[in-house]
Amino acid sequence: MRAAEHARVSLAASVVAVVVFAASVRCNTDHEQLAERPGSGGVGGTGTGGLGGTATTTSLTSTQGSTTTGSGGTLNYPPDGADVLTLVHGQIDSERIAFCLGKSAGEGRTRFDAPPIPAGGLGYGETFTLSEAEDLDFENDALELVVLAGEFDPDADCSDIFEEAYWPARVPAPVPGGGGAAGGAGAAGAAGAGSADVGAAERPPLRALVLPTIPANSLVLGRHYAMVLAGCMGGPGVIDDGVQCGPNYSPSTPNLQPLLVPTSRDVTSERVSLQFMHASPATSEVAVQSVPASGTPGLQIILTSGVRFGSIAPKQPYMSTSISGLGIPFGAEVVVSDTNTTLFRVPWTYAAGATELIDEHSYLAILLGPGLGSHSAEGFNESRITLLATDIGRDE
Numbered sequence: 001m002r003a004a005e006h007a008r009v010s011l012a013a014s015v016v017a018v019v020v021f022a023a024s025v026r027c028n029t030d031h032e033q034l035a036e037r038p039g040s041g042g043v044g045g046t047g048t049g050g051l052g053g054t055a056t057t058t059s060l061t062s063t064q065g066s067t068t069t070g071s072g073g074t075l076n077y078p079p080d081g082a083d084v085l086t087l088v089h090g091q092i093d094s095e096r097i098a099f100c101l102g103k104s105a106g107e108g109r110t111r112f113d114a115p116p117i118p119a120g121g122l123g124y125g126e127t128f129t130l131s132e133a134e135d136l137d138f139e140n141d142a143l144e145l146v147v148l149a150g151e152f153d154p155d156a157d158c159s160d161i162f163e164e165a166y167w168p169a170r171v172p173a174p175v176p177g178g179g180g181a182a183g184g185a186g187a188a189g190a191a192g193a194g195s196a197d198v199g200a201a202e203r204p205p206l207r208a209l210v211l212p213t214i215p216a217n218s219l220v221l222g223r224h225y226a227m228v229l230a231g232c233m234g235g236p237g238v239i240d241d242g243v244q245c246g247p248n249y250s251p252s253t254p255n256l257q258p259l260l261v262p263t264s265r266d267v268t269s270e271r272v273s274l275q276f277m278h279a280s281p282a283t284s285e286v287a288v289q290s291v292p293a294s295g296t297p298g299l300q301i302i303l304t305s306g307v308r309f310g311s312i313a314p315k316q317p318y319m320s321t322s323i324s325g326l327g328i329p330f331g332a333e334v335v336v337s338d339t340n341t342t343l344f345r346v347p348w349t350y351a352a353g354a355t356e357l358i359d360e361h362s363y364l365a366i367l368l369g370p371g372l373g374s375h376s377a378e379g380f381n382e383s384r385i386t387l388l389a390t391d392i393g394r395d396e
Contacts, residue, residue, distance in 0.1 A: 083131070085224075101145060146210050226364060229256060244377055270360065284308075286372070299326055343372035
């Protein structure tokens with residue numbers, strides 16, 4: 001879709017910059033395909049919003065062509081290319097996840113008759129980009145996603161995989177040997193949602209959770225959107241006191257939530273474009289700097305400060321210098337701190353992973369994991385920053 005066509009899209013398709021989906025978002029999935037119906041609390045009730053309040057958003061809402069940010073104000077990202085959605089694995093209680101993508105089957109039903117995506121799943125901190133080129137129509141199709149965590153046959157259809165999964169938010173609680181919880185999952189399923197023993201039980205080998213539907217005509221403004229999974233899926237054996245998963249979590253009450261943000265693809269000549277996203281639910285507000293390695297050239301800059309969970313900042317990306325000017329090729333680090341203490345630091349090149357950092361490209365640094373300053377417990381992922389290249393699909 002060309003930029004001029006995007007400009008004519010209904011304002012109802014505008015997307016809040018940070019949407020913390022609540023459980024009451026409509027879900028028209030054909031749950032007979034999901035063994036037993038997952039519970040309505042599948043994504044937790046509320047989450048801490050980017051503006052410092054409690055986000056209880058139940059739908060994608062119009063913002064008159066602009067989008068709010070975690071630090072206040074609006075972002076007027078113009079249409080600048082293809083509609084793109086990137087999924088980011090920030091789930092704290094699973095090393096590897098995958099997604100089942102539902103397809104409309106008519107009469108409000110959804111079928112899951114394809115293998116999980118991406119092939120082989122996503123490791124912690126990894127990303128996977130969807131686009132209309134992959135048999136998706138963001139304008140006409142609602143996006144139905146189910147998250148899988150654990151072991152499954154990567155070649156099997158999702159509808160068959162669902163039969164083997166434990167559903168942490170499922171209501172009522174499964175019974176021992178009941179349908180939809182085969183093998184090891186069935187034994188764990190006996191603990192069930194709401195059971196006093198659910199925390200002490202063994203973690204099921206496969207868990208699944210339905211994400212709220214992204215309505216059709218929501219991701220059609222000619223932008224690159226990032227959807228970061230934050231928090232924990234939960235279930236038997238996933239015990240936390242708030243340090244790993246963050247608030248509003250219990251083994252029978254998942255707080256896994258998808259944070260959906262439009263990202264900037266803005267770039268300038270001979271400069272790098274940088275933004276930061278806070279997606280660590282157990283971490284309070286932070287400041288972010290780029291600091292050159294000791295004895296090497298490079299500028300020390302404050303990228304942003306006062307960033308709360310669910311926020312993306314700065315409102316307009318930092319584009320004042322080059323990758324070499326920051327000292328990134330020489331080991332410069334991205335440093336995250338609270339008011340007085342450095343909490344986490346890692347070289348930019350480590351955060352980038354396999355992504356090559358290049359001037360005149362745009363990137364989003366995403367903070368993931370448990371509360372900064374704490375040690376990750378067994379069965380939980382560690383704190384990390386992952387770097388997402390956001391200029392995918394941008395018009396040249």
